[in-house]
């Protein structure tokens with residue numbers, strides 16, 4: 001049994017080493033990094049760098065890089081030198097498959113020693129002696145099985161008395177192994193859950209040594225817990241003379257929350273039911289939301305009304321043929337429909353729905369006898385903003401058959417009618433119409449008040465303008 005070296009090194013090395021690591025480069029929340037001088041017996045003392053993050057960190061645990069895909073461990077032979085694999089654990093092969101668990105409790109995607117045992121030893125045969133630049137280990141669990149506690153040994157296998165598989169009770173240093181580093185990522189505050197990444201390397205970038213064999217002497221992370229063995233997700237061995245290292249691209253979080261630059265609004269997007277749309281949401285949709293929501297609020301003001309400051313977008317797969325709808329500040333988006341419209345109507349559709357959030361019809365101050373705007377007004381206004389203000393370059397509101405045109409046909413047709421009223425009769429129509437809808441005091445008489453013409457007269461004049469080719 002190897003004496004636990006960490007208490008000693010951590011206490012002695014922390015203050016000085018903290019200034020040496022790259023803490024300032026940390027970007028994700030609640031990451032911690034500690035670099036400790038691990039083995040004073042080696043000439044160039046390797047450092048252990050660690051990263052720790054929450055369940056959404058996507059193994060982007062700076063300063064430790066994400067797991068490698070094409071590292072030397074991918075071709076190595078892993079063996080259980082001592083201890084036993086838990087019945088629910090994955091095979092040792094999961095440690096080198098370049099894949100990460102999908103959740104914080106994915107036993108089969110990790111390797112862990114059997115419950116009610118105190119770890120064991122894992123051997124790695126790289127097949128030939130290579131110049132090892134660094135060694136990485138990654139783990140993830142929501143509780144006490146997240147942190148890593150192990151001592152790493154390495155050997156070239158050339159020693160006469162070399163024992164490739166020393167059981168516990170045999171000090172590897174006595175049979176041809178060098179002790180490289182001791183790792184202990186258990187947090188001091190006891191909150192052990194989350195993702196952990198460890199990198200063992202030399203500070204100056206020089207290789208750790210010429211090795212063929214590695215031996216991980218793994219201790220239980222949660223000593224008092226019968227289920228305290230670490231969920232190891234991946235082990236990487238980087239060959240100093242190997243090909244350029246390819247690393248896993250961190251997955252984007254499926255639920256994001258963006259606070260506007262002025263801090264006045266926040267936008268959350270939930271793509272957990274449509275992970276394929278996560279990247280598009282983040283790169284394409286979010287900028288449109290951030291740019292346009294404040295514009296829409298400014299476009300449709302009314303006294304005493306405050307538009308929602310929290311917007312929630314959710315991609316859903318249970319909406320049938322409905323592309324999108326809005327309830328209060330929540331916008332539901334039909335994932336399959338949006339996916340088919342990424343280069344088409346997807347963004348315009350979201351603009352339309354955000355107009356509904358801003359409209360807030362029936363939410364403004366209202367009188368004793370509320371008179372709600374008819375649906376064609378509500379939808380026509382949302383489509384007017386979308387087609388004429390957000391994407392004026394589109395031909396989305398061309399009326400194909402003037403004889404059939406009806407001002408109250410809703411959506412695009414009504415949008416065309418509103419545009420005609422705005423450009424020929426009353427520039428301020430949009431704001432007035434919206435305020436009437438919001439304050440639930442809509443009446444057809446308002447059109448006469450605003451333009452001097454009845455709604456029917458306006459409708460006829462508009463149709464004539466279409467027929468004359470003026471629209």
Ligand SMILES: [Zn+2]
Nearest residue numbers: 352356379382
């Ligand atoms: Zn609508």
